[in-house]
Amino acid sequence: MPAYPNGLRFERIVVPTPYRIGPANVYAFPDEPVTLFDCGPNTPATETALMLGLEGAGIRPEQIGRIVISHAHPDHYGMAPRLQEISGCQILVGERDLPKLTDRSMLYATGRLLLHAGMPVEELVDMGERERKLGDLRPSIEGAAPLSGGARLRFEGFELEVLHLPGHTAGHICLFHRESGVLFSGDTLLLDVSPNPLIEPDPMDPTERRQSLVEYMASLDRLSELPLSTVFTGHGEPIEDPHALIEDMRRHHRERTTALAALLDDGGKTAWQLAGELFPSLEGFDNFLAVSEVVAHIDLLIAHGLAESDDRNGVAYHRRSS
Numbered sequence: 001m002p003a004y005p006n007g008l009r010f011e012r013i014v015v016p017t018p019y020r021i022g023p024a025n026v027y028a029f030p031d032e033p034v035t036l037f038d039c040g041p042n043t044p045a046t047e048t049a050l051m052l053g054l055e056g057a058g059i060r061p062e063q064i065g066r067i068v069i070s071h072a073h074p075d076h077y078g079m080a081p082r083l084q085e086i087s088g089c090q091i092l093v094g095e096r097d098l099p100k101l102t103d104r105s106m107l108y109a110t111g112r113l114l115l116h117a118g119m120p121v122e123e124l125v126d127m128g129e130r131e132r133k134l135g136d137l138r139p140s141i142e143g144a145a146p147l148s149g150g151a152r153l154r155f156e157g158f159e160l161e162v163l164h165l166p167g168h169t170a171g172h173i174c175l176f177h178r179e180s181g182v183l184f185s186g187d188t189l190l191l192d193v194s195p196n197p198l199i200e201p202d203p204m205d206p207t208e209r210r211q212s213l214v215e216y217m218a219s220l221d222r223l224s225e226l227p228l229s230t231v232f233t234g235h236g237e238p239i240e241d242p243h244a245l246i247e248d249m250r251r252h253h254r255e256r257t258t259a260l261a262a263l264l265d266d267g268g269k270t271a272w273q274l275a276g277e278l279f280p281s282l283e284g285f286d287n288f289l290a291v292s293e294v295v296a297h298i299d300l301l302i303a304h305g306l307a308e309s310d311d312r313n314g315v316a317y318h319r320r321s322s
């Protein structure tokens, strides 16, 4: 097990997921109280991989005292009820993600937002069907407790700061070990892919859409000011040069925003139409990602005064007339 300054000890356990992103990372902290940061999806393959990984880290599942969930996506929290059944552990999640763990109406609210962005209803139904085929990936978690930014997770020998860094989800949290500069980033920073700015209802008011990329850009600003050394991510290998990656990410979003601005005209287009122009010939789940990308980047254009939206058969966006 790698050792870091000031007593930080943990093991990375890689578990499979049924999602295209591939395997997810679970971080196991063996010091009291024995803690997992994320726990993988609710599938038999994950349960097997996780149990073997815990054994390798010298942890018996019944010793787990708490599970901290980086964000309320099923590839990161699905195994939590099963582990709680075994250990009676506490489950903690970022405050603004807590409603998503128990409230299925959030899924319907997302559907409404997609229809509003111009996604055809057949496309939405297909998306639901595909998810159902994967099984019960969103078990309801009762009794989870909220964690806010600034909280500290104490362990025997060290502590981790909770950073609330919204963007990928509203309540996304990262854990920071300031003495070593090690960050556990969940899906806020990933090595090879840019975390998707997904269309998501505001958990505090599900009739409203959250501005995921506007929030994410602010989170990148905060991260760029932290003394980061190695970042351990929710998927894939650790990031050894996080500040360079944060710069790349900013550039990527600026370039995409510029590309989108060039597609806007004075007549108005829905996000769905723009997604078709920016990413031709996509299918299935990719359409959800594409339309999310468009809406997120248009939020940035609107924030900079370069686009406007109005309501014509869904939200249409056009160039801002000056």
Ligand SMILES: [Zn+2]
Pocket (backbone or CB within 6 Å): 021, 024, 073, 075, 076, 187, 234, 235
């Ligand atoms: Zn993920």
